Amino acid sequence: MVSNGFELTENETRPLIGITAYGERARYGVWDHRTVLLPFTYPDSVIAGGGVPVLIPPLVAAAPAVDRLDAVVISGGPDVDPALYDAEPHPHTGRPRPERDAAEQEIIERALDRGIPVLAVCRGLQLLNVVLGGTLHQHLPDVVGHHGHNPTPGVFGEVEVALEPGSRVAAVLGTSVRGQCHHHQAVDQLGKDLEVTGRAADGTIEAAELAGRPFVVGVQWHPEQDDPRLFGALVAAARERTRT
Numbered sequence: 433m434v435s436n437g438f439e440l441t442e443n444e445t446r447p448l449i450g451i452t453a454y455g456e457r458a459r460y461g462v463w464d465h466r467t468v469l470l471p472f473t474y475p476d477s478v479i480a481g482g483g484v485p486v487l488i489p490p491l492v493a494a495a496p497a498v499d500r501l502d503a504v505v506i507s508g509g510p511d512v513d514p515a516l517y518d519a520e521p522h523p524h525t526g527r528p529r530p531e532r533d534a535a536e537q538e539i540i541e542r543a544l545d546r547g548i549p550v551l552a553v554c555r556g557l558q559l560l561n562v563v564l565g566g567t568l569h570q571h572l573p574d575v576v577g578h579h580g581h582n583p584t585p586g587v588f589g590e591v592e593v594a595l596e597p598g599s600r601v602a603a604v605l606g607t608s609v610r611g612q613c614h615h616h617q618a619v620d621q622l623g624k625d626l627e628v629t630g631r632a633a634d635g636t637i638e639a640a641e642l643a644g645r646p647f648v649v650g651v652q653w654h655p656e657q658d659d660p661r662l663f664g665a666l667v668a669a670a671r672e673r674t675r676t
Contacts, residue, residue, distance in 0.1 A: 447502035447670035449483035449663075451475065452536050452556070454509055455490040455529065473656040474507055481663035483670065488539065490532035498542040502670035503549040503647075505663075506536055506556030508654060511617055514570060517562050522570035524616065537563050549647035549669040551662055554615050557640060557650030564623025564642075572618050576634040581613045581652075588612040588657060593638040599629035600649050601639045604665045611638060611653025618652060626650075646673065 451474050458467040468489045475485035486501060488494050498504060513528035514521050516537075521528075536556075540563045543550050552560040558568050569575050572582075583589040591613045595602040601609075609630075619637040622628065630639025630651070642648035647669035655662045 446482060446484045447667055447674065448486050448500070449478045449481075449503045449505060449667060449670065450486045450488045450497060450501040450539075451478065451505040452507050452532075452539060453487045453489055454507070455532055470507060471656070473654075474505060477656040477660040477663040478505070478667070480660040481665075481667040483663070483667040488535075490529070490535045492531075492535045492538055495535055495538035495542055498539055498548060499546065501548065502674060503551070503666050504539060504543045505666070506540060506550065506552040506559060506650075508554035508556060508614075510555065511570070512555065512559050512562055512568060514568070517567045519567065519570065522574075524571040533559070544642075544645075544648065547646070547673065549666055549673065550649070551647075551666045552650035553656065554652055554654060557652055558617060558619065560642075560648075560650050561619045561623045561626060561640065564626055566619060566623030566626065567621040569618045569620045572616050572636065575618075576636060578634070579616075580634070581618070581632070581636065582616045588614050588654060591632050591638065591653060593630045593632055593653065595639060596629040599627075599639070600641055600647065600665070601629050601651065601662070604661050605659075609653075609659075611651070611655070612657040613638075613653045615652055 453468050453470040478485040511526040590610045625643045626640045629641050638652040640650050
């Protein structure tokens with residue numbers, strides 16, 4: 433049996449892939465209230481990669497769902513609270529979402545403790561870095577002198593990313609990729625055991641991986657927008673883990 437280019441044995445089922453969701457006030461139809469939401473591009477990418485998407489709401493009480501999942505995607509979203517890395521907020525740092533920060537921190541820690549594969553996207557990479565003791569540049573234009581990583585609100589900008597040969601991302605994508613970026617923050621000091629595996633031309637860290645782990649990968653761009661290959665690699669890692 434074959435699904436989306438990934439072979440399954442007769443008795444295998446598609447891995448369950450958790451995706452962390454936003455908790456935001458939103459309007460739809462006649463309603464205007466607090467909502468759990470997520471761009472459809474995330475579950476679409478998981479399905480394209482051969483997995484079954486499961487949304488995880490931004491609640492600490494929902495974090496134990498990780499124990500029943502085969503892999504986790506930490507999605508993009510608002511800025512990480514700088515208090516988590518002992519910094520004062522920059523004037524351009526957005527309003528914190530403490531409930532989401534706490535829930536995703538617990539999800540990341542549970543996944544790492546259990547050896548569950550992780551793909552961390554944009555904010556996800558930033559939070560992964562903070563969970564591991566790292567820090568963030570709170571406003572990237574102050575560092576690189578331009579707005580190329582976030583050129584227009586609500587519009588992705590293409591950024592050329594050089595990938596480290598021999599890394600997991602390079603094994604999937606080759607030695608370079610044009611990533612769809614929309615971020616004004618980025619990794620500063622690396623967290624424990626993280627290794628840089630991708631940089632933009634201006635030096636911005638665009639990919640990092642956790643050393644000694646089968647699949648813990650963070651990317652600063654948004655592969656769910658146009659390239660599901662990393663999601664396919666995550667699903668393959670999840671399937672390999674269940675086979676061993």
